[in-house]
Amino acid sequence: MSTARITPLVLMLLILSACKKPTENIKIVVDTDVIKYTAMINVTDASTGASAPANTTITISGDQASNIYELSGKKDIRLTSGMVTIGLQPNVVPAENNPITINVGIASSGYNTASKQITFTTSQKQQVINIPITKTGSTTPPIVTPPPPVYNNTSLTFTGRCPSRTDIEIRPSVYIYFKKTGSLDAFQYLGYMDKGNITTNLLQLNETYDFQIVYGGDTYKVNQKIEQTSYNLTIDMPAACNF
Amino acid sequence: MKRRSLVTFLLLGLICKETNAQTDSSFQSLKGQQSLQLNLGTQGIGAEYVYGVLPELALRGGLNFIPLKANNVFKISGFNSTSNLSADFYNIHVLADYVPAKNLSWFRVVGGFAYFLKARGDIRVIPSDDYKYGDLVLNEDQIGYVDLTVDWKGFAPYLGIALAHTFPKKNFNVSVDLGTYYLTKPKADITGTGLLEGNSSQTPQFQSNIKDYRWLPAIQVNFSYKFKNN
Structure with missing residues (x-):
């Protein structure tokens, strides 16, 4: 076979040898840090330290209550295993001299109601708010959970x-x-x-x-x-x- | 559309006519002949100086560049998006044209190398749907975009063939180059902004997918003007 016939054939085979799709097995990675200023609320039974009962409800009040969302962006805020993370919608941020304050109310059948004020400031994007609730009529002192021991990183x-x-x-x-x-x-x-x-x-x-x-x-x-x-x-x- | 078809038709007619005129087999020594040629093809546009160094061998040196922009030519499966593509390939090259058979003097084997000053493809993928995060609707800045970049800058050998005589019989001719560059191993990168910032973690997979994309085919029409005979 002459050179003139072989060369185009070889070239074609070489070009076709690189046909793997560029996006094969590439995943789209999506972050969840839409809500930047957050507060983790952990409601527990004060006498045992266990998670609050399943029927425990949470209400948000205050001037900025309408700007508070659950961490996943939902407006519906409810406790799951006594926990929920709330935060400011991304278009609302606290100012240096104008922090944003809301009130959290906790209610649960058989327990005294509890409330706590949460303040979002420019210097603190994350905070954990522990709210122990006491049974109605109970005189048991609240349990104190010791800090966990420390090990290597x-x-x-x-x-x-x-x-x-x-x-x-x-x-x-x-x-x-x-x-x-x-x-x-x-x-x-x-x-x-x-x-x-x-x-x-x-x-x-x-x-x-x-x-x-x-x-x-x-x-x-x-x-x-x-x-x-x-x-x-x-x-x-x-x-x-x-x- | 009709105008473009007509131009294409006329151009093909010109190439056929010129190629027929230049593909007769009477051999004329290349030594000492010189020409300038403009070219148009998959390498974009360019220019070359051609010099006959031996009866069957000519050298050419030149440059090509192709700045290309296109929209929505790139899709990621399952992800509704628009894309902006830009490709920039600038090279300087030295090629040798060898006539292997005197009775087929219109056929040449071409080899050489190029240095790609720039050989880069960029694709920006922007989500096209409104992104709802729970009950929140996010704007474009909050969502962000993903940039995919591939860079082949460096030396690249070339091998191909050329049809029609190296130098015009009279003053002008048209010839065709068919060949390929073998580019350096590409450097691939993914970056993201906003909620898509984490996509840089996909760079190793992208690098692996793209590593064999090294053959850059060249199909090119040359318009030559001979300014010196041997």
Whole structure:
């Protein structure tokens, strides 16, 4: 075969050898830090430290109440396992000399009502508000939960999974709680996970932990035995995939 | 549309006529001949100086550039978006034209290399749907965009063929180049803004997908003017 016949054939084969789709297996990564100024509200039974009963309700009042949303962007704010994260809608931010204050009211059958004032300031984007509620007529002193022991640092990177959208990944910015797997104790606050990342010194080597987040009115859990200094964990977050 | 078709038709007619005129097999030594040529093709537009160094061998040096912009040519599956694509390829090159058979003097094997001063493709993907986050409707700035960039800057060898004589028999001719550059291994990158900032984590996958995109085909029509005979 002459050179003139071979060359175009060779060229064509070479060009066609690079036909993998550029976007193959590429996922769209979406952050959840839409609401920047947030407060994690954790309502517990004052006498036991356990999560508030399921029928516990929360109300938001004050001049800026209409600008308060649940962390997933929902206007419907309710407690799940005694927890909810609320925050200012993204177009409203506190000023240096003009913080934004709201009032939170807690009501639960058989318990005294409780209320707390929450203030959003420019210097504090995250805050945890613990609200213990006492049973009506109870004289039991509130339980004091000791701070968890401190260990070496462990880095956790969480990826939110959308069960119905495998082409999308979530980078959650949420408050995360933990407890030892199998323990009957209440979940304790681990920290704020910023864009999926958290470094903590509250995890003991060779222990297995349950991690819990509350987002969009649902709780999501994952567990992991701690044997090294960093882990990548995947957690289902269907409430973050509704777009 | 009709005007473009007519121009294409006339151009093809011109190429056929000129190529027929230039593909007779009578061999004329290339040595000492010189020409300038303008070209148009997949490399964009460019210009070359051609010099015959041996009876069967000519060298050409030149440059090409193609600034390209297009909208909505790129889609990510399952993600409603608009896209803005821009591609910029600027090269300087040196090629050797060799006539392998004197009785087929209109056929040349062409080899050489180019240095791509710029060889870059950029795609900006912008979500086209209103993004509802719970009960909140987010604006474009809050949602952000994703930029995908591929860079092939560097040296690239070239291999191809050319049809029609290297130099015009008289003053002008039209010839055709068919070939390919083999570009350097591309450097791919993904960046994002707003809620899409985290997409930089997809860079390794994008790099892996794009790593074999190194063949840059060249189909080009050359319009030559000979200013010196041997």
